[in-house]
Amino acid sequence: MPVSHDAQATSMELAIERGWLRPLDAAFAQFLVAQDPAASPALPLLGALVSRQQADGHLCLDLAAWESLADDAGWPAGWRAMLAEAAGASSSLLPSALVASSDDASSSGSPLVLDGSRLYLRRYWNHEQRVAQAIGQRLARTHEVSPLLSAQLARLFPASSADSPDWQRVACALAARGAFTVITGGPGTGKTTTVVRLLGLLQTLHRKETARSLRIRLAAPTGKAAARLQSSISTQIAQLDVDSDVRASIPHQVDTLHRLLGARPDTRRFRHDSSHPLHLDVLVIDEASMIDLEMMSAVLAALPEDARLILLGDKDQLSSVEAGAVLGDLCRRAETGHYDETTAQWLRETTGDRIDAWVRGDARPLDQHVAMLRHSHRFGADSGIGTLAQRVNEGHASQVHALLSQRHADIAWIDAAADARSLTDLVLDGGASRFLPHDGGLHARGYRHYLQWLQRERPAPRADAKAWDDWARGVLQAFGSFQLLCALRHGPFGAEGLNRQIAGILHQAQLIDTTHEWYEGRPVLVTRNDYSLGLMNGDVGIALRVPDEQGVLHLRVAFEVAGGADDSSTRIRFVLPSRLSERETVYAMTVHKSQGSEFDHAALVLPTEASAVLTRELLYTGITRARRWFSLLAPSAMLRQAAEQPVHRHSGLHQRWS
Numbered sequence: 233m234p235v236s237h238d239a240q241a242t243s244m245e246l247a248i249e250r251g252w253l254r255p256l257d258a259a260f261a262q263f264l265v266a267q268d269p270a271a272s273p274a275l276p277l278l279g280a281l282v283s284r285q286q287a288d289g290h291l292c293l294d295l296a297a298w299e300s301l302a303d304d305a306g307w308p309a310g311w312r313a314m315l316a317e318a319a320g321a322s323s324s325l326l327p328s329a330l331v332a333s334s335d336d337a338s339s340s341g342s343p344l345v346l347d348g349s350r351l352y353l354r355r356y357w358n359h360e361q362r363v364a365q366a367i368g369q370r371l372a373r374t375h376e377v378s379p380l381l382s383a384q385l386a387r388l389f390p391a392s393s394a395d396s397p398d399w400q401r402v403a404c405a406l407a408a409r410g411a412f413t414v415i416t417g418g419p420g421t422g423k424t425t426t427v428v429r430l431l432g433l434l435q436t437l438h439r440k441e442t443a444r445s446l447r448i449r450l451a452a453p454t455g456k457a458a459a460r461l462q463s464s465i466s467t468q469i470a471q472l473d474v475d476s477d478v479r480a481s482i483p484h485q486v487d488t489l490h491r492l493l494g495a496r497p498d499t500r501r502f503r504h505d506s507s508h509p510l511h512l513d514v515l516v517i518d519e520a521s522m523i524d525l526e527m528m529s530a531v532l533a534a535l536p537e538d539a540r541l542i543l544l545g546d547k548d549q550l551s552s553v554e555a556g557a558v559l560g561d562l563c564r565r566a567e568t569g570h571y572d573e574t575t576a577q578w579l580r581e582t583t584g585d586r587i588d589a590w591v592r593g594d595a596r597p598l599d600q601h602v603a604m605l606r607h608s609h610r611f612g613a614d615s616g617i618g619t620l621a622q623r624v625n626e627g628h629a630s631q632v633h634a635l636l637s638q639r640h641a642d643i644a645w646i647d648a649a650a651d652a653r654s655l656t657d658l659v660l661d662g663g664a665s666r667f668l669p670h671d672g673g674l675h676a677r678g679y680r681h682y683l684q685w686l687q688r689e690r691p692a693p694r695a696d697a698k699a700w701d702d703w704a705r706g707v708l709q710a711f712g713s714f715q716l717l718c719a720l721r722h723g724p725f726g727a728e729g730l731n732r733q734i735a736g737i738l739h740q741a742q743l744i745d746t747t748h749e750w751y752e753g754r755p756v757l758v759t760r761n762d763y764s765l766g767l768m769n770g771d772v773g774i775a776l777r778v779p780d781e782q783g784v785l786h787l788r789v790a791f792e793v794a795g796g797a798d799d800s801s802t803r804i805r806f807v808l809p810s811r812l813s814e815r816e817t818v819y820a821m822t823v824h825k826s827q828g829s830e831f832d833h834a835a836l837v838l839p840t841e842a843s844a845v846l847t848r849e850l851l852y853t854g855i856t857r858a859r860r861w862f863s864l865l866a867p868s869a870m871l872r873q874a875a876e877q878p879v880h881r882h883s884g885l886h887q888r889w890s
């Protein structure tokens with residue numbers, strides 16, 4: 233294809249300098265040139281852009297949407313001309329040794345694949361195909377519905393007088409008839425409650441029919457999310473209205489996906505794959521918004537053909553750090569339901585729920601397997617946090633602004649750059665005076681709370697090991713009452729800069745002593761799974777001075793880990809600071825890292841300058857980390873940008889189930 237000379241004139245060096253490309257993308261372009269020196273110069277550049285797209289979470293470069301990409305990134309005129317030309321005649325990229333069409337991709341070894349207007353790195357095209365096929369096969373397979381289903385559903389979900397459907401019951405019914413189900417919902421809509429009842433239902437039906445138990449496994453993408461599900465699921469199983477033997481056959485243990493699949497050091501491959509499938513009948517994965525395409529592909533490959541897969545998650549949360557937004561793609565039509573008449577009638581007969589308002593003429597098989605929980609049991613109609621999250625999702629920046637401009641008992645906005653005074657107040661005492669007084673006299677806290685608790689509750693020097701464990705557990709719990717969140721990693725308003733600033737504030741207030749790198753009270757976040765220590769990416773520990781057997785005090789990092797006296801309880805593990813190679817201080821945590829965690833008070837700090845990461849999903853995820861109080865420290869313009877900018881990840885996944 234003919235290419236503008238301007239496009240070539242923009243050198244790779246300049247593109248790297250301007251941040252348009254990474255060195256890796258430029259190296260990929262060079263690799264393409266080496267593969268086919270005669271290829272049009274546009275192709276290596278397009279290849280570099282596809283590679284760059286993947287770093288931003290996209291699965292492909294959609295040539296049909298090049299303009300918005302170019303506008304956002306500020307690409308030069310030469311590139312724009314080249315992209316316009318390629319978009320106008322994408323088939324002219326073919327045939328080439330570098331690009332295969334989707335029809336020929338399987339038999340060709342080309343590094344790029346063109347599928348319609350979407351240009352992929354081969355690896356991602358392969359994964360997208362595999363995920364679409366594997367889910368497509370499951371959508372086509374229905375489980376025989378037990379004649380006892382209606383009665384068991386009625387037992388687990390007593391009839392309500394409400395006119396609207398009981399979406400939790402609907403989700404259970406759909407999951408009981410299908411091999412693949414997605415249950416999405418915002419915070420506190422009852423995803424965990426629903427899945428516990430579903431497991432009770434499936435296990436009851438299976439045991440009645442076969443006198444055997446289903447092999448159920450529970451998993452989550454990160455250690456933190458797994459620990460949270462484990463603790464909430466244990467409480468809920470105890471309250472489940474099922475026979476005691478059924479209750480006993482529901483597992484409490486929740487594994488990370490890496491552990492479930494059998495991660496092997498220094499390889500992307502897992503012990504379990506299509507030739508060594510997992511031994512299970514039902515797999516439930518929580519916090520599914522964090523699953524990237526490659527991980528989903530690995531899960532589906534390792535899943536036995538006749539097993540059920542149930543994904544739980546909040547479709548509106550930030551997607552995975554890695555490329556792909558699988559849950560988002562699966563849930564694109566969840567809001568409107570898009571059920572067909574057959575599903576609506578079956579539900580009417582099976583559960584008594586009427587979902588006619590969510591029936592659509594253009595229903596697809598996937599839509600019949602997606603249930604959205606719509607009522608938050610955590611945030612009532614008068615909840616500031618619940619209303620704010622909803623307004624952000626709807627993208628009404630002016631309503632978000634108006635809501636935050638009033639005083640509330642649970643949300644507060646500091647309309648300023650993170651200047652020293654407002655940050656100090658927030659960090660030390662949670663900016664508590666900015667909230668209207670709370671009914672129960674409770675108030676938002678900052679980091680002073682856990683540091684004072686640490687000092688006040690310290691056991692006597694000769695106290696036994698249990699007293700030190702209980703103290704460490706108490707410090708960790710007190711730390712969980714507040715977390716400062718941020719959008720970026722680098723810069724003064726990124727995690728690095730804020731961590732330095734906050735440590736300075738706490739040192740100044742004589743709550744910590746930062747003379748040395750490791751000091752009592754330092755909170756750290758593990759940033760990589762460490763199987764030898766039993767610590768997972770996302771685990772938070774706090775450095776504490778604890779006695780050894782001779783009573784001499786040493787600094788150790790305390791973590792709350794699974795594996796207490798019974799399945800559902802936890803124990804405290806003290807780790808030598810020097811053994812923690814992959815960790816960072818966590819007074820400030822990026823919203824990405826906070827996914828799967830909740831805090832009594834979450835405070836989100838936005839930068840003072842526009843950034844591509846300031847999106848609606850980031851704002852929503854930050855807000856929904858808060859259980860009781862949410863504070864926002866942000867200039868008004870940045871709040872507006874975040875509320876108005878949704879994330880669009882380029883992908884072909886959602887189209888493959890049409």
Ligand SMILES: Nc1ncnc2c1ncn2[C@@H]1O[C@H](COP(=O)(O)OP(=O)(O)OP(=O)(O)O)[C@@H](O)[C@H]1O
Nearest residue numbers: 400417418419420421422423424425426464609610
């Ligand atoms: N149908 C219901 N009726 C009354 N309370 C409910 C119902 N469903 C859930 N709840 C309560 O609402 C709270 C949140 O439920 P649950 O933890 O299941 O929600 P979730 O969607 O998993 O929350 P999260 O956002 O934390 O993941 C719990 O206290 C639970 O007991």
